[in-house]
Amino acid sequence: xxxxxxxxxxxxxxSSSWICPSCTRASLLQQRIAEQRRRRHDVPKLQEYxxxxxxxxxxxxxxxxxxxxxxxxxxxxxxxxLNQLTAGExxxxxxxxxxxxxxxRDPSAASLFNHASxxxxxxxxxxxxxxxxxxxxxxxxxRDNLEDTFGSIDTLRTxxxxxxxxxxxxxxxxxxxxxxxxSIKRGEWRILTTYxxxxxYPEAGFRHQGIDTNVSNAQKYEEYMAGxxxxxxxxxxxxxxxxxxxxSIPPGGTSLMPVLCVNTWEHVYIYDFGLPGKLNYxxxxxxxxxxxxxxxxxxQEAFRDFEGAPSRYGSGPRS
Amino acid sequence: xxxxxxxxxHGRLALPKSSTPSGxxxxxxxxxxxxxxxxxxxxxxxxxxxxxxxxxxxxxxxVAQDFAFFHHQKAHTQxxxxxxxxxxxxxxxxxxxxxxxxxxxxxxMASQSHIGHATSLWHPANAKYIFGVRxxxxxxxxxxPDITAAYLRRAxxxxxxxxxxxxxxxxxxxxxxxxxxxxxAAELSKGCHLFTKWIAGSITxxxxxxxxxxxxxxxENDKPIPGFGDQLPQTAAxxxxxxxxxxxxxxxxxxxxxxxxxxxxxxxxxxxxxxxWLTYPIPANDDSQRCVQVICGALGRAGEEGQKxxxxxxxxxxxxxxxxxxxNPPTEGQxxxxxxxxxxxxxAEAAIQEELMIESEAAAAEHARQRRSLPNPEAQDADFAExxxxxxxxxxxxxxxxxxxKRDQSDDEYDLEEDIVQSYQHDQALSREELxxxxxxxxxxxxxxxxxxxxxxxxxxxxxx
Numbered sequence: 177x178x179x180x181x182x183x184x185x186x187x188x189x190x191s192s193s194w195i196c197p198s199c200t201r202a203s204l205l206q207q208r209i210a211e212q213r214r215r216r217h218d219v220p221k222l223q224e225y226x227x228x229x230x231x232x233x234x235x236x237x238x239x240x241x242x243x244x245x246x247x248x249x250x251x252x253x254x255x256x257x258l259n260q261l262t263a264g265e266x267x268x269x270x271x272x273x274x275x276x277x278x279x280x281r282d283p284s285a286a287s288l289f290n291h292a293s294x295x296x297x298x299x300x301x302x303x304x305x306x307x308x309x310x311x312x313x314x315x316x317x318x319r320d321n322l323e324d325t326f327g328s329i330d331t332l333r334t335x336x337x338x339x340x341x342x343x344x345x346x347x348x349x350x351x352x353x354x355x356x357x358x359s360i361k362r363g364e365w366r367i368l369t370t371y372x373x374x375x376x377y378p379e380a381g382f383r384h385q386g387i388d389t390n391v392s393n394a395q396k397y398e399e400y401m402a403g404x405x406x407x408x409x410x411x412x413x414x415x416x417x418x419x420x421x422x423x424s425i426p427p428g429g430t431s432l433m434p435v436l437c438v439n440t441w442e443h444v445y446i447y448d449f450g451l452p453g454k455l456n457y458x459x460x461x462x463x464x465x466x467x468x469x470x471x472x473x474x475x476q477e478a479f480r481d482f483e484g485a486p487s488r489y490g491s492g493p494r495s
Numbered sequence: 496x497x498x499x500x501x502x503x504x505h506g507r508l509a510l511p512k513s514s515t516p517s518g519x520x521x522x523x524x525x526x527x528x529x530x531x532x533x534x535x536x537x538x539x540x541x542x543x544x545x546x547x548x549x550x551x552x553x554x555x556x557x558v559a560q561d562f563a564f565f566h567h568q569k570a571h572t573q574x575x576x577x578x579x580x581x582x583x584x585x586x587x588x589x590x591x592x593x594x595x596x597x598x599x600x601x602x603x604m605a606s607q608s609h610i611g612h613a614t615s616l617w618h619p620a621n622a623k624y625i626f627g628v629r630x631x632x633x634x635x636x637x638x639x640p641d642i643t644a645a646y647l648r649r650a651x652x653x654x655x656x657x658x659x660x661x662x663x664x665x666x667x668x669x670x671x672x673x674x675x676x677x678x679x680a681a682e683l684s685k686g687c688h689l690f691t692k693w694i695a696g697s698i699t700x701x702x703x704x705x706x707x708x709x710x711x712x713x714x715e716n717d718k719p720i721p722g723f724g725d726q727l728p729q730t731a732a733x734x735x736x737x738x739x740x741x742x743x744x745x746x747x748x749x750x751x752x753x754x755x756x757x758x759x760x761x762x763x764x765x766x767x768x769x770x771x772w773l774t775y776p777i778p779a780n781d782d783s784q785r786c787v788q789v790i791c792g793a794l795g796r797a798g799e800e801g802q803k804x805x806x807x808x809x810x811x812x813x814x815x816x817x818x819x820x821x822x823n824p825p826t827e828g829q830x831x832x833x834x835x836x837x838x839x840x841x842x843a844e845a846a847i848q849e850e851l852m853i854e855s856e857a858a859a860a861e862h863a864r865q866r867r868s869l870p871n872p873e874a875q876d877a878d879f880a881e882x883x884x885x886x887x888x889x890x891x892x893x894x895x896x897x898x899x900x901k902r903d904q905s906d907d908e909y910d911l912e913e914d915i916v917q918s919y920q921h922d923q924a925l926s927r928e929e930l931x932x933x934x935x936x937x938x939x940x941x942x943x944x945x946x947x948x949x950x951x952x953x954x955x956x957x958x959x960x
Binding site for chain 1: 582
């Protein structure tokens with residue numbers, strides 16, 4: 177007797193909805209169902225410039241096609257993957273920053289972290305651009321503040337652009353206001369680099385670690401891991417109230433506010449500047465920065481020298 | 496539609512408060528937070544509307560700086576990356592309740608308002624609200640969401656009508672988890688709330704139970720009018736003009752009292768509740784907290800609308816309600832007397848608060864001192880006695896400890912130290928004269944010299960004699 181091997185499984189001829197277990201995986205099926213639900217994440221609108229950027233590109237920086245590659249296509253791809261990764265999960269309604277903070281140290285959620293962080297960083301980069309950028313010279317308070325730290329705006333520019341140019345491989349270069357714990361100055365300006373999809377936020381670092389393992393022994397670490405104390409002891413230290421609050425920030429880490437970033441991923445500048453045109457792209461980007469947005473993102477305490485001292489400019493632009 | 500209308504409104508506080516201005520310590524009543532916030536806004540110099548909430552008073556405080564930084568970072572990084580589709584957030588039902596216009600069948604279904612009780616537990620009188628039965632093994636009744644929506648909208652209209660005519664609404668929700676919704680709804684409707692047990696007789700026996708509650712008379716713009724201080728203690732206790740009950744099954748007494756006094760009632764009627772207990776039932780699920788918060792929120796919003804309408808009309812001088820307060824016009828000089836009494840009460844309250852603050856500061860100082868473990872001179876003896884009993888305790892006066900230990904030792908051992916001490920004490924007990932007579936061999940003490948002199952005298956006497 178000749179047995180014919182069917183090209184399609186027998187199940188295809190029946191009208192029942194049963195599929196054999198080897199042909200499906202519960203998670204895949206759930207995800208497929210969940211995807212068909214309403215999308216949670218969507219590509220964000222770039223304020224009021226969205227349509228203008230699509231039609232005319234970013235003035236002085238990207239052509240319409242270049243903008244489409246760097247924003248519409250790339251961000252759309254990232255957000256789509258983000259929807260797939262979060263569909264049906266308990267964190268499906270969390271915004272990208274929350275996902276970044278939660279999953280930075282979770283190796284099994286590396287893909288989720290990468291996509292959330294890239295979505296966040298890329299949007300941050302494009303939100304610093306506009307159709308009519310405000311020059312830094314028109315914002316004397318911010319300019320003087322930056323000159324205090326960097327000596328001159330030219331130094332700031334050179335440092336940032338050289339750092340970005342020297343980075344081998346894709347990433348971001350950030351200008352951040354980093355807070356200092358327990359010092360007379362509230363914080364300082366810093367330039368920070370993150371590679372690939374790295375995040376600048378220290379909250380994504382060593383979470384819930386209230387002791388420094390460099391200065392404690394195995395027994396102390398075990399005790400710390402074993403349980404939380406019932407009452408807060410002392411003013412400082414891992415068991416104290418301030419210690420437990422600071423446990424969300426890594427030891428030596430600070431809480432910081434990014435105000436500006438440049439995207440050094442190649443797909444962003446390759447269409448308009450070519451692969452060897454990285455430095456040209458960076459210089460063009462510097463001239464296209466909207467410093468008004470930077471000033472809005474700067475925290476109020478950056479405009480004060482130190483605790484208790486009144487601002488040199490009186491009450492400041494926003495106080 | 497039964498509406499009780501008032502022109503001059505009674506005071507709204509439901510908590511018993513001493514009607515006398517001086518004397519008893521007043522309980523911390525439910526403070527009006529909107530007024531406080533307004534005052535803070537006026538005094539606040541540094542306020543940026545976009546990034547910083549306006550409740551900070553001292554911007555130079557480090558805690559205020561941290562707060563400002565946290566909120567600034569949150570505002571500028573929270574929504575960066577993707578735009579999230581609108582989704583259910585449970586706290587919003589109380590913080591920002593849905594308006595009557597926002598009630599949709601989808602919202603009611605998502606809030607599980609259609610889920611009734613087991614079919615065997617139903618009350619047949621609410622058969623017309625039930626869509627059908629679900630389940631084969633444990634069948635439950637399903638309440639029609641469209642009927643829920645219709646009755647809820649009707650109830651909203653009732654509340655709006657009552658509040659726009661200056662009526663007082665009482666929101667009652669005595670089950671666990673209903674407190675926040677009830678308080679919020681009362682806040683929006685400028686009414687009263689109750690989330691603990693209803694004291695039976697609060698309406699029928701009001702003069703006994705709520706007789707101590709202070710009352711005030713306000714005009715159409717809700718400004719208090721002085722001059723009725725002599726009449727108000729004689730007036731009847733406050734009664735609500737409308738009662739909203741979120742769990743009628745547990746509040747039969749309240750609803751019965753309302754019925755006796757012709758007070759209309761609104762309530763959530765589940766499949767096992769008798770709908771005749773309420774004037775305006777809302778067929779819905781009373782066991783789901785989300786459903787209760789949606790319904791209570793919508794009713795609160797309707798009350799807020801009515802209040803807005805009333806105050807808007809009042810500002811233009813239009814009043815749409817008939818007076819039925821039974822008060823006579825104020826007598827000569829009564830207004831001044833009332834204001835004086837109020838001022839005195841305010842000063843008394845301030846004095847009490849100051850006393851409490853001083854007490855709490857002293858307690859804090861005491862606590863801080865104990866933590867630093869400085870010795871307290873008053874309790875020193877007791878402390879040291881305790882310390883002496885501890886192994887590691889350091890006691891200053893060890894002689895007592897040693898002596899107590901030595902008493903435990905056997906009697907055979909000779910205590911040289913004890914002997915010396917006792918003999919010393921014995922010596923101390925002797926008088927100086929007696930000491931002088933005692934012959935001593937060689938010592939440099941005063942008594943010794945005296946005795947040596949006497950010895951010389953004695954020897955001379957011997958030599959002579």
